[in-house]
Each structure stands twice: as C-alpha cells, then as structure tokens.
Amino acid sequence: MLELLAVPQGRNYIAGRWVDPVGDRMLTSVNPATGEVLGVAPDSSAADVDRAVRAAAEAWPSWRATPAPRRAEILFRAAELLVRHKEELARLATREMGKILTETRGDVQEAIDMTYFIAGEGRRLHGYTTPSEMPHKAAYCVRAPLGVVAVITPWNFPMAIPSWKIVPALVCGNTVVFKPASYTPLLGLKFVELFAEAGLPPGVLNVVTGPGEAVGDALVEHPQVRVVSFTGSTETGLRLAEKCGRLGKRVSLEMGGKNAAIVLPDADLGLATDALIWSAFGTTGQRCTACSRIIVHREVREALTERLVARAEALRLGDGLAPDTDVGPLVSAAQLERVHRYVEVGTGEGARLLTGGRRVTDGALARGHFYAPTIFDQVRPEMRIAQEEIFGPVTDLIEAASLEEAIAILNGVRYGLSASIFTRDVNTAMRAIDEIDTGIVYVNHGTIGAEVHLPFGGTKDTGNGHREGGLQVLDVFSEWKAVYIDYSGRLQRAQIDKD
Numbered sequence: 001m002l003e004l005l006a007v008p009q010g011r012n013y014i015a016g017r018w019v020d021p022v023g024d025r026m027l028t029s030v031n032p033a034t035g036e037v038l039g040v041a042p043d044s045s046a047a048d049v050d051r052a053v054r055a056a057a058e059a060w061p062s063w064r065a066t067p068a069p070r071r072a073e074i075l076f077r078a079a080e081l082l083v084r085h086k087e088e089l090a091r092l093a094t095r096e097m098g099k100i101l102t103e104t105r106g107d108v109q110e111a112i113d114m115t116y117f118i119a120g121e122g123r124r125l126h127g128y129t130t131p132s133e134m135p136h137k138a139a140y141c142v143r144a145p146l147g148v149v150a151v152i153t154p155w156n157f158p159m160a161i162p163s164w165k166i167v168p169a170l171v172c173g174n175t176v177v178f179k180p181a182s183y184t185p186l187l188g189l190k191f192v193e194l195f196a197e198a199g200l201p202p203g204v205l206n207v208v209t210g211p212g213e214a215v216g217d218a219l220v221e222h223p224q225v226r227v228v229s230f231t232g233s234t235e236t237g238l239r240l241a242e243k244c245g246r247l248g249k250r251v252s253l254e255m256g257g258k259n260a261a262i263v264l265p266d267a268d269l270g271l272a273t274d275a276l277i278w279s280a281f282g283t284t285g286q287r288c289t290a291c292s293r294i295i296v297h298r299e300v301r302e303a304l305t306e307r308l309v310a311r312a313e314a315l316r317l318g319d320g321l322a323p324d325t326d327v328g329p330l331v332s333a334a335q336l337e338r339v340h341r342y343v344e345v346g347t348g349e350g351a352r353l354l355t356g357g358r359r360v361t362d363g364a365l366a367r368g369h370f371y372a373p374t375i376f377d378q379v380r381p382e383m384r385i386a387q388e389e390i391f392g393p394v395t396d397l398i399e400a401a402s403l404e405e406a407i408a409i410l411n412g413v414r415y416g417l418s419a420s421i422f423t424r425d426v427n428t429a430m431r432a433i434d435e436i437d438t439g440i441v442y443v444n445h446g447t448i449g450a451e452v453h454l455p456f457g458g459t460k461d462t463g464n465g466h467r468e469g470g471l472q473v474l475d476v477f478s479e480w481k482a483v484y485i486d487y488s489g490r491l492q493r494a495q496i497d498k499d
C-alpha cells in the first residue's frame with residue numbers, strides 16, 4: 001500500500017468531510033509498471049453522487065456571494081500547496097498511471113500554472129460597459145456563475161486536466177462535484193484534499209470516485225447539475241452530449257485526436273526527428289495531442305524514416321520512476337490489447353511495420369503493460385490506423401508529393417485537435433496555418449506541449465466548440481448577464497422612441 005498518500009483512502013470528500021460511500025465496494029488502484037497495489041477508493045453509486053451534488057448545491061449561494069477576489073485568494077493558496085507537494089504528486093502520478101517522472105512533474109506544473117493563471121482572473125473576470133442608445137441610461141454586462149458543475153476527467157493528465165476545469169469553475173463562483181478516472185482515483189482524492197486544505201468552504205469542491213457508467217452517468221443525469229465538463233473519448237463524450245441536450249444542460253467536451261505533423265523537404269530533419277519522437281512516444285502515446293500521423297514529403301521520406309526508426313529503437317522502456325526510462329507502460333492491460341489490435345489491423349491493411357508492434361516482457365517489464373514504440377510505413381490516408389485514435393505508442397508514415405496533398409491528408413480525418421508543420425519557409429508555414437483545420441497549430445515543433453494561457457481544444461469530432469485554457473475557458477463556467485440602469489426618470493423604449 002502507498003504510504004505517502006495522506007488522504008483517507010476508501011472515502012469520498014463531500015461537504016467538507018471524508019465520508020464512507022453508501023456501499024462497501026472499492027476500486028483498486030494499481031501501478032501499471034509493476035502491478036503493485038497502491039490503495040483503494042470508493043466504487044461509488046448514484047446515492048453517493050446525490051449526496052455530493054446536494055452538498056454542492058447547498059454551498060453555492062454563499063460561494064457565489066463570496067467576492068471573486070476572495071475566491072481567488074483561496075485558489076492562490078491551492079497553487080502554493082501544489083508547488084509544495086509537486087514532487088510527491090508527480091511520484092504518485094507516475095505510480096498510478098505510468099508516465100515517466102519528468103512528464104508527471106510537467107503534469108503537476110501545468111496544474112500549478114493553470115491555478116495561478118486563473119486565480120489571477122479573480123481580480124478581472126471582466127465584463128464591459130457600452131453606451132446605451134438612450135440618454136441617461138447605463139448599459140453593461142457581467143459574468144454570472146451557473147451553479148453545480150460536474151467535472152469528469154481521464155487518467156492521462158490526472159493533475160492538469162482537473163485543474164483546467166475545477167479552477168475556472170470555482171473562480172467564476174460555481175461549486176463542483178469531481179469524478180476522476182477510475183485508473184487514477186488516488187490522484188483525484190489528493191488533488192481535492194490540497195484544494196480543501198487551501199481553505200475552500202465545505203461543499204464547494206466534492207469528489208466522488210467510481211466507474212463512468214454509474215457515477216458519471218448519475219452526475220450527468222442529476223437535476224441539480226447545471227454544467228458538465230468532460231475530457232475523454234469521443235464515444236463517451238458524444239453520449240454525454242446527447243443526454244445533456246435532452247436535459248437542457250450545458251456541456252463542454254474535449255475528446256479524441258488523430259494529430260499529424262507535415263515534414264517538408266526544407267525542414268530541419270534533426271529538429272523534426274527530436275520533436276516527432278517526443279510527440280509520438282511521450283506519455284507512451286497516450287495524449288490527446290500525440291502525433292500519430294507523420295505526413296512526409298517524398299523527397300525526405302527515406303532520410304526521415306531512417307532517423308525516426310533509429311531513435312524509436314533506442315528508447316528505453318521501464319518504470320517511470322527510474323531516471324533512465326524514456327517510455328513508461330500503457331495504463332492497463334485493456335489499453336495494451338487495444339493498441340496491439342490496431343497494430344494487427346495495420347498490418348492486415350497492408351501497412352509495413354518498420355519497428356515495434358509487440359508487447360515487451362523482458363525481465364521486470366513482464367509485470368507491467370509495456371509496448372515497443374511502433375512505426376508503420378506505407379500507410380495510406382484511408383486506412384483505419386490513419387483514421388482512428390489508437391492512444392498508444394504507434395505512429396504512421398504517410399507519403400505526400402506536395403504541400404497541398406499533405407494538408408488534404410492532414411485535414412482528412414474526423415478529428416481536429418493539434419497539427420504541426422516543419423519548414424523553414426515562412427510563406428509555406430503561413431499558408432499551412434490558414435488551411436489546417438485544427439484547434440492548435442505548431443510550426444517547427446511537434447503536436448504536443450500546450451501552454452495554459454492559450455485556448456485549448458479542437459474542431460470537428462474533437463470538441464463541441466468550447467475551449468479550455470486561455471480566458472476562453474471562463475465562457476464554459478459563466479453566463480452573461482446584461483444590465484440596464486435607466487436614470488432618466490421616464491419611460492424610454494428601446495428601438496421605438498427613436499426620434
């Protein structure tokens with residue numbers, strides 16, 4: 001069992017207290033690199049969700065009445081606690097979901113950056129004033145909170161993604177019920193514990209762990225939940241959107257990706273290789289922004305392929321806590337099977353496997369879910385491995401004969417999260433930026449590595465038009481109230497009393 005985790009295990013945090021779930025079933029948290037059992041968390045039910053949502057609803061009137069700068073002071077303290085516990089959180093994250101320590105430190109750092117950035121909004125949350133069309137009449141608009149927000153997150157960024165949602169929801173004056181992914185419940189509990197320690201009043205932030213079908217569903221269906229903020233697979237997200245549509249709830253979705261990088265003949269191939277290896281195999285390919293298609297101009301295909309294969313084969317697999325590990329395990333046996341099935345689909349479709357394509361079980365690795373970094377060549381754009389999200393350490397090489405063809409291939413998928421282009425020609429780069437249909441575009445960088453103060457999200461089936469990160473995230477968690485103050489002392493009718 002994990003010793004460093006000081007939170008009471010096996011309990012949810014509701015109304016400012018650690019409480020036993022209604023039932024006695026537990027989820028077990030397991031290290032995907034070693035099989036070590038880390039601890040337990042409640043396998044909660046709809047009754048636990050109801051308790052948490054009621055607590056959040058009760059806490060809302062007083063939280064929304066708390067001035068935003070005061071709310072933000074608590075969030076600044078939470079950011080300080082994240083800084084203080086960064087290493088502990090990163091080590092727990094590596095143990096609970098597998099990615100290497102340098103990356104989990106980055107995950108916690110992203111939560112710190114987001115918390116400081118959005119806490120700063122407590123003293124802004126700007127609306128605007130504007131002249132009225134009438135004399136002696138003031139007109140302005142302000143952001144208003146919505147009520148109880150349900151936050152449903154995946155396991156691949158167990159610190160950053162909850163922060164993208166919870167912190168802006170709170171600064172805007174909403175209260176929150178958080179359901180972390182079932183592979184990372186301990187991190188979810190720890191995250192909430194730190195925010196509670198920062199001084200959030202009881203009921204403002206609650207956490208209920210448990211499976212998506214039971215806990216997530218009950219949250220979405222609960223009549224007192226006004227907003228659902230979800231990150232995860234497109235399949236689950238679209239199902240939630242249907243439900244929210246039927247129930248008239250606001251829903252913000254961040255879903256899958258099938259991200260691509262274009263490499264042109266004038267690219268710096270050394271830089272492109274570094275960036276693509278990092279984008280394809282960082283987080284073991286389990287990032288929504290992972291680069292799973294490399295669209296390479298035929299003139300540099302051979303040179304780039306040689307470099308990529310050599311580098312992929314040199315990557316060291318292992319426990320993410322070991323300093324010499326480059327790539328950790330996949331999060332679960334199910335995810336490993338899914339990745340391997342896709343590799344079989346790829347070879348079945350006629351793609352050529354250049355390297356990888358197998359589970360790695362050497363020595364201690366046999367205890368974890370390790371998969372060799374995999375590169376396919378001779379991939380055609382319409383193949384399933386070039387169209388569907390694999391969410392593992394697999395990338396495809398697709399040849400193109402021109403910039404136009406490369407952009408058409410890049411855009412020819414149902415997703416639209418992140419894209420990149422490697423070229424030294426500014427005109428080419430700017431044309432690509434114009435024509436690429438994704439929410440994020442990089443030039444001379446891989447597809448991963450977003451910064452918190454810019455909008456994050458994607459087009460097409462990656463999202464539903466909302467953005468996280470940036471100031472744009474505030475639009476998810478607030479609504480606009482237009483205010484008119486007529487101090488003329490007489491009836492003035494807009495649009496009618498014109499002359």
Ligand code: NDP
Nearest residue numbers: 153154180181182211212216217232233236254255256288
């Ligand atoms: P899932 O969609 O399976 O799960 C995401 C979250 O939703 C989990 O907390 C899960 O709970 C919950 N959930 C599952 N079913 C339901 C349901 N019926 N009702 C309510 N909640 C439910 O995705 P994964 O966890 O497998 O994450 C991987 C996916 O997330 C990938 O497709 C990836 O692209 C995407 N992703 C997208 C990002 C983006 O910003 N666009 C960022 C990161 C990941 P439980 O864990 O209990 O199953």
